[in-house]
Amino acid sequence: MSIAIGFEGSANKLGIGIIRDGVILSNLRCTYITPPGHGFQPKFTAIHHRSEIIDLLQRSLKTAGVDPKDISCVCYTKGPGMGAPLVSVAVVARTLSQLWGKPLVGVNHCIAHIEMGRHVTGASDPTVLYVSGGNTQVIAYSNRKYRIFGETIDIAVGNCLDRFARVIKLSNDPSPGYNIEQLAKQGNRYLELPYSVKGMDVAFSGITSHIESVAVKAMESGEYTKADLCFSLQETIFAMLVEVTERAMAHTGSQEVLIVGGVGCNERLQDMMRQMCNERGAKLCATDERYCIDNGAMIAHTGLEMFKCGVTTELKDSWCTQRYRTDEVDILWRD
Amino acid sequence: MISMECPSMNQELFKQGAEARIYKSSIFNKPCIVKERFLKCYRHPTLHKKLSDKRMIQEARSLVRCHTIGVRTPLVYHTDLDTHKLYLELLPHPLLNDLISSLEAREQQSADITDTIRDVGRQIALMHDNDVIHGDLTTLNILVDIKSGDSYFIDFGLSSVSSLSEDKAVDLYVLERAITSSHPKMSQLFTDILTSYAQYSSKTAKTLNKLKEVRQRGRKRIMIG
Numbered sequence: 001m002s003i004a005i006g007f008e009g010s011a012n013k014l015g016i017g018i019i020r021d022g023v024i025l026s027n028l029r030c031t032y033i034t035p036p037g038h039g040f041q042p043k044f045t046a047i048h049h050r051s052e053i054i055d056l057l058q059r060s061l062k063t064a065g066v067d068p069k070d071i072s073c074v075c076y077t078k079g080p081g082m083g084a085p086l087v088s089v090a091v092v093a094r095t096l097s098q099l100w101g102k103p104l105v106g107v108n109h110c111i112a113h114i115e116m117g118r119h120v121t122g123a124s125d126p127t128v129l130y131v132s133g134g135n136t137q138v139i140a141y142s143n144r145k146y147r148i149f150g151e152t153i154d155i156a157v158g159n160c161l162d163r164f165a166r167v168i169k170l171s172n173d174p175s176p177g178y179n180i181e182q183l184a185k186q187g188n189r190y191l192e193l194p195y196s197v198k199g200m201d202v203a204f205s206g207i208t209s210h211i212e213s214v215a216v217k218a219m220e221s222g223e224y225t226k227a228d229l230c231f232s233l234q235e236t237i238f239a240m241l242v243e244v245t246e247r248a249m250a251h252t253g254s255q256e257v258l259i260v261g262g263v264g265c266n267e268r269l270q271d272m273m274r275q276m277c278n279e280r281g282a283k284l285c286a287t288d289e290r291y292c293i294d295n296g297a298m299i300a301h302t303g304l305e306m307f308k309c310g311v312t313t314e315l316k317d318s319w320c321t322q323r324y325r326t327d328e329v330d331i332l333w334r335d
Numbered sequence: 336m337i338s339m340e341c342p343s344m345n346q347e348l349f350k351q352g353a354e355a356r357i358y359k360s361s362i363f364n365k366p367c368i369v370k371e372r373f374l375k376c377y378r379h380p381t382l383h384k385k386l387s388d389k390r391m392i393q394e395a396r397s398l399v400r401c402h403t404i405g406v407r408t409p410l411v412y413h414t415d416l417d418t419h420k421l422y423l424e425l426l427p428h429p430l431l432n433d434l435i436s437s438l439e440a441r442e443q444q445s446a447d448i449t450d451t452i453r454d455v456g457r458q459i460a461l462m463h464d465n466d467v468i469h470g471d472l473t474t475l476n477i478l479v480d481i482k483s484g485d486s487y488f489i490d491f492g493l494s495s496v497s498s499l500s501e502d503k504a505v506d507l508y509v510l511e512r513a514i515t516s517s518h519p520k521m522s523q524l525f526t527d528i529l530t531s532y533a534q535y536s537s538k539t540a541k542t543l544n545k546l547k548e549v550r551q552r553g554r555k556r557i558m559i560g
Contacts, residue, residue: 140516147516153552190381199471199493199509235379242377246353251475251517272377279376280351 002072004307005060005096006300007053009089010081010109011133012040014049016056017297018064018071019304022119025064027290027297030056036169039162046084053092060296068100073312075303078106079324081134086320094318105303106313109294110135110326114146115305116298117260121285127254129245129273130326132261132294133158133177136241138200138248139326141334146326149248150200157237158263160204164233167212168219168226175293180230181266187231191224195236200244200251204237238269242276249282258285265292305333354390354492362412362422370394372419387419390492395421397467397491404465406458407487426487431455432474435518450484452524456531458486459510463503464537470494472506473513500538504545507532511550 001021008015012034017027032048034040061068076093077086097104114128128139128146136152155163158177165176170183194210196203211233218224224232245257257277259270270286277284291298309332346358346369358369372387391414401408413422431451438447455477462469469476470493478487495502507529515522533539 142517143519145519147519149512149516190379192381192385195382195386197493198505199473200512201509235382239378239382243353247471250353251473251513275377276375 002304002308003066003070004073004075004105004300004304005066005071006075006107006112006296006298006303007089007093008077008109008112008294008296008299009049009053009085010077010079011085011294012045012048013294014052014056014089015294015296015299016053016060017295017300018060018066019297019300020066021304022301024297025066026060027295028056028060028063029293029295031174033173036171037166038172039166042082042084045082046088049085049088053089057092068096068102071100071102073103073105073303073307074100075105075107075299075307076318077109077112077299078313078319079109079321081109081320081322083320083322086322090318090320094315098315103307103312104315104318105307105311106318107299107303107306108324108326108329109299110137110139110324111146111329111331112298112302113260114139114258114326115302116291116295117258117285117287119301120287120291121258123256123258123285125254126256126258126285127245127249127252128258128260129241129264130261131157131241131259131263131269133162133263135261136202136204137326138244140248140252140254141331142252144331144334146329146331148325148327149251150202150244152204153198153201154203154205155208157202157204157241158261160208160237161233161263163208164211164215164229167215168229175262177263177266180234181268183227184230184234184268185227187225187227187229189224189228189231190235191218191229191232193232193236195240197240197243200247202240202244207233207237234266234268238266238272241269242272245273246276246280249280255280255282256285257282260287260292262293265289309333352490354387359425360422365412366425367412368409368423368425370421370423388416391416391419391421393494394491397469397494397496398423400465400467400496401462401488401491404461404467406462406465406467407485408491409487409489426478426489428478428480428487430475431477431479431486432517434479435474435521435524439518439520448479448484449527451479451486452527453531454484455486456528456533457535458488459507459528460532460534460536460539462488463506463542466496466498468495468497468502468506470506470509472510474517475513500541500545501549503538503542504549507542507546508549 012032015029018025074097138150170179350357409424476490
């Protein structure tokens with residue numbers, strides 16, 4: 001029996017999760033929410049994480065009913081992510097590892113999303129669409145690596161949504177993407193937007209600047225409502241994502257799709273992906289906000305898989321990195 | 336006026352790609368391929384029509400252009416924009432992708448397909464010198480005539496016309512990624528294609544320099560220095 005504790009804080013969510021051999025004992029999260037029209041800056045996000053982490057840790061241990069001496073390893077997010085928040089969380093993981101005398105395991109954030117998604121849905125060898133505020137990748141496994149088939153060549157899809165939410169001053173609570181999704185349900189007039197797919201890669205910055213330039217005018221003239229614009233943006237960018245996922249499936253011959261990452265809990269995206277899968281006789285595996293959105297359990301789960309394969313991170317190597325490719329990690333726990 | 340057989344008769348579903356169904360059929364008493372862009376239910380109808388129209392027209396134009404300049408592609412027999420059907424010459428050749436996979440399975444060296452690889456590089460150079468950007472260069476979109484070793488290019492749905500070295504470099508980058516992600520053990524093949532490309536293309540230096548730039552562009556790349 002092995003127990004792992006995982007610390008995640010690569011963006012504005014601070015998460016701590018405790019896992020016993022795949023069983024989630026606790027998975028608590030605390031989000032740094034900024035006022036409408038504002039994004040989260042690294043410095044203030046790190047301050048938020050620092051001020052909340054001890055309380056969150058105590059609540060996590062209590063919820064899980066675990067004594068630190070029973071824990072096998074302390075896992076933390078090594079990257080990719082924002083520098084300051086990553087470091088503020090790594091400090092705590094490093095300290096606990098020494099205090100409790102337990103080995104440290106540095107985990108790749110993207111790999112953790114994929115492994116948690118596979119664990120929760122039971123998908124065996126899916127084509128993965130990883131969509132969040134900082135990442136947009138189409139991934140498939142082969143030969144001990146998660147290989148990136150397609151990705152964004154500029155900004156991430158969640159970044160595109162977040163920026164648009166700022167332009168039309170939507171609330172960031174619980175998240176800008178969630179509020180766009182709700183508002184889009186009332187929209188029905190489709191505004192044509194740029195559509196940018198290059199092979200299996202996508203680009204979003206052109207769409208962002210286009211909609212920013214027309215949004216205010218379109219709303220003032222009354223031609224399009226806020227809801228119409230949210231609707232049009234979602235329909236366009238999700239169609240791009242479904243298209244590149246389908247292209248990757250045609251390439252790999254895969255019959256399963258797994259959606260992970262914060263944008264992955266958007267139900268419209270899941271619906272569109274499900275329709276694409278049905279047309280091809282494939283299966284969609286999606287999870288809800290507990291696992292899609294950044295969380296500590298995914299770090300604990302992946303860290304434990306690594307630990308069981310003999311991977312640990314020495315103190316001197318326990319740094320963080322803002323750039324850490326999905327295809328850099330050797331996947332020792334899969335055939 | 337030429338009378339035409341009804342092409343919807345005895346169509347046999349051959350393949351389902353990401354955005355089109357491919358049927359085997361016949362037209363003007365010749366065997367042909369019908370590429371039908373079908374309705375994608377997940378897409379908004381306005382967006383769907385815009386994409387299907389644009390891609391079908393572009394595909395037909397690029398195929399004709401390629402044929403004129405001497406790049407091996409299927410001939411265009413007939414186009415029907417109302418039903419989004421493209422009638423193309425039937426090429427009975429295997430995919431480069433399958434050829435590479437079978438070499439991989441037998442753990443053979445890529446020596447068997449050296450001539451083909453050189454031909455692929457030469458034809459991409461020819462395309463680019465004439466400003467045709469394929470847009471989806473993968474080993475699934477290249478057919479190989481086993482007997483002659485000649486390569487044929489298909490699926491120009493994402494193609495465009497551009498003289499920018501940026502677009503040409505991205506075209507090569509898409510191919511590089513397709514090869515290294517689906518045939519990680521055979522990534523040497525791309526280097527070989529590039530060598531041949533450099534030999535035949537007239538604007539090599541500019542495009543290859545741009546390619547180096549494009550490679551750095553994916554997110555979260557490791558940066559040194």
